[in-house]
Amino acid sequence: MDSSVIEDLVLRVKKSDQKAFNTLFEVLCEPMYSYACSILMNDSLAQDIVQEIWIxxxxxxxxxxxxxxxxxxxxxxxxxxxxxxxxxxxNKIQLEVANSVSIDSEVDQSYDVIELATKINSVVSNLPKRCQLIFRLSRVNNINNKEIANKLDISQRSVENQISFALRQLRKELAVAKTLFSFL
Structure with a gap:
């Protein structure tokens, strides 16, 4: 949706136009959710925060x-x-990932942060299947390493190695994105 359409919808929302609000919500909610998820690594919390922001x-x-x-x-x-x-x-790693995906407060319309959320999801999706599963169980579902090891019938050390690998990939790919988009 182009910026002039969004500007028009914003003006209509200011005049309490519920249809305009719903249109903005439909277009922007999912990318916002992906962005929040990429910071928090928690689906339900990300969803709650996005809904609070819309309210x-x-x-x-x-x-x-x-x-x-x-x-x-x-x-x-x-x-x-x-x-x-x-x-x-x-933990320190969660803070590093959160800092990696931050956006400059002066971000403007020409830079679309949706690309960043898409990049994060893409990096996670390109991890080996087992690594993806372990990473999502740990960072999205907040399951501890011991429980993951028991659930998947592998050693706790293997779980830690897979999570470390996933975080290294994220940091590496996000460093490229950070350079490309001149973050902070």
Whole structure:
């Protein structure tokens, strides 16, 4: 959807047009969810945060003066995700991954952060199947290494190695994306 259409929808939402809001939600919700998921590595939490942001947007629609809606929404996601991570126990690797996928607060309409979420999903999807499974169980489903090892009938060390491999791949690929898009 091009930026002029989005700008028109934003103006209509400001006037409490529910159809315009629903259209924006349909177009932007899934990429926002992917972005939140890439930071939090937790599907249900990402979904909750995205829904909270849309509710806030609707509630504040008349008071907001948003020039670039996508930038505003993605910055809101990033901030909420970081606040959640700050308030939770998380390890150094999770923090590194979260920092790797952050966006500059001055991101503009010409840069589409959807590409970043797509890149992360692509990297994970290109991992070997067993590695993908272990990584998703660990980082998306928040299952600890011992439980994964028991569930898959492998050693805990194998689980740790697979997760380390996945994180190295993510860091490597995201470093390329970071360079290409001049993050931070």
């Amino acid at each position: 806030d947007y609707w509630q504040k629609r008349q008071d907001l003066d948003v020039k670039f809606l996508k930038s505003y929404l993605y910055k809101s996601i990033r901030n909420r995700c970081y606040n959640h991570l700050r308030d939770q126990k998380f």
